[in-house]
Amino acid sequence: MADILDWTNADLDQLDMATYEDKAGDMAARLREETGAGRLPFLTMPYAAELKKQLAGLKGYLDGFDHMLLLGIGGSALGARALQKAFHPEQDRPGHRGKWLWIADNVDAYALTAFMAKLPPEKTVVVTVSKSGGTIETVGQYFIIKEWMKERLGDEWAKHMLLVTDEKQGFLRGEVDAFGIRALPVPDNLGGRYSVLSAVGLIPALFLGMDTDALLAGAREVADVLADPALSGETLAGTQAFRLAAWGAALMDKGFTEMIFFAYIPLWASFGDWFAQLWAESLGKEGKGSQPVPAVGVTDQHSVNQMFMDGVRNKACLFLTCPSLPAGPKFPADLPDQFAYVRGKDFGELIQAEGLGTRMALSSSGVPLVEIQVGADGPKQAGKLIGLLGAATILTGWLMGINPLDQPAVELGKRLAKARMDADGLADEKADLNVFLTAQRDLREF
Known part of the structure; x- marks a missing residue:
């Protein structure tokens, strides 16, 4: 049809x-x-041929794990979850015995503690997704899971980690270089909400056994004309x-x-x-x-x-x-x-x-x-x-008449959160935070 x-x-x-x-x-x-000019990789997909090769080379590695723990937020997680629910719904049904994808997409101490208490690290691959390598909600979880993996697996910990980040720079790229962790790039000019058909969404899709070639082919039917x-x-x-x-x-x-x-x-x-x-x-x-x-x-x-x-x-x-x-x-x-x-x-x-x-x-x-x-x-x-x-x-x-590829307002909340955690610099944000926190509050019990 x-x-x-x-x-x-x-x-x-x-x-x-x-x-x-x-x-x-x-x-x-x-x-x-x-x-x-290469500014719309969502449509041109210049990375597709190389990504297919990378995914083919990754399949045998991923087949060795029963669990994938995905650390990401926003566009680094929403596409993967949509694909999981659409094409691998068995995880939510009785009697599931196949692969398990777990997505840690929030600052949720209950969930993170449960993952560390219940997941078998020797059968788990941890995928951390952050283009910039500086998203504190994601990288913060990476720090904690990294220590957990070290404690449980010793020198083998890095073999259970996979990073999806900028190809050349950022904290996570430094981790790749320092520890030899497997990594796939997030293409330049590809924002998180447009990235589901890159390594960001296709690595978990591949892990769960989806037809990643068909996903890409469907998108190309729309994008190639444009x-x-x-x-x-x-x-x-x-x-x-x-x-x-x-x-x-x-x-x-x-x-x-x-x-x-x-x-x-x-x-x-x-x-x-x-x-x-x-x-x-x-x-x-x-x-x-x-x-x-x-x-x-x-x-x-x-x-x-x-x-x-x-x-x-x-x-x-x-x-x-x-x-x-x-x-x-x-x-x-x-x-x-x-x-x-x-x-x-x-x-x-x-x-x-x-x-x-x-x-x-x-x-x-x-x-x-x-x-x-x-x-x-x-x-x-x-x-x-x-x-x-x-x-x-x-x-x-x-x-x-607006730019659909940036998100300037989102950045203010991030800077204020960093100021609350006493990050270096951010003098203006810290001053605003002090005014907000010391203001007279109208508090009433319910």
């Missing part, structure tokens, strides 16, 4: 799409410039990535300040969290942007869908479906009369009916909606989805 976007309920007649569609020529020129050195405005205007971008920008002009990502492929629900970082960190700048809201079908029909349907009319929706999900077991034939409508039907029919009903209800309630329908829930389609949403996000940012 084909992978399609259904624009029927996108409310295009209510939006000023032409304002942005007329910029296709300018956007094509910018894409040619940026890809030609990275073509001869890309024209007419060709760009015909791509679904550009049309999504024009739709997203036009929606914001009309006051649609929330973008729901409603996943009616249960195993793909974690792509909502991945999309939330992608959309929010890329577009939330200079007082602009729309808030991404991940939602899971059918679960959230019974919770936040009330707000979507009957709350403030500021919401649009990307609605993810797959018509070829498994049929599952059949409902019994001897059900009570009040449930006669499902007698003998496949359990899988229910989610298709629920998805159709929710899609129609949202549209009738004034929620502009584009359905992303994948023909199958396989890795190639996941790669296409990643490529589509990543490209659409970049183009949306450009149409908005």
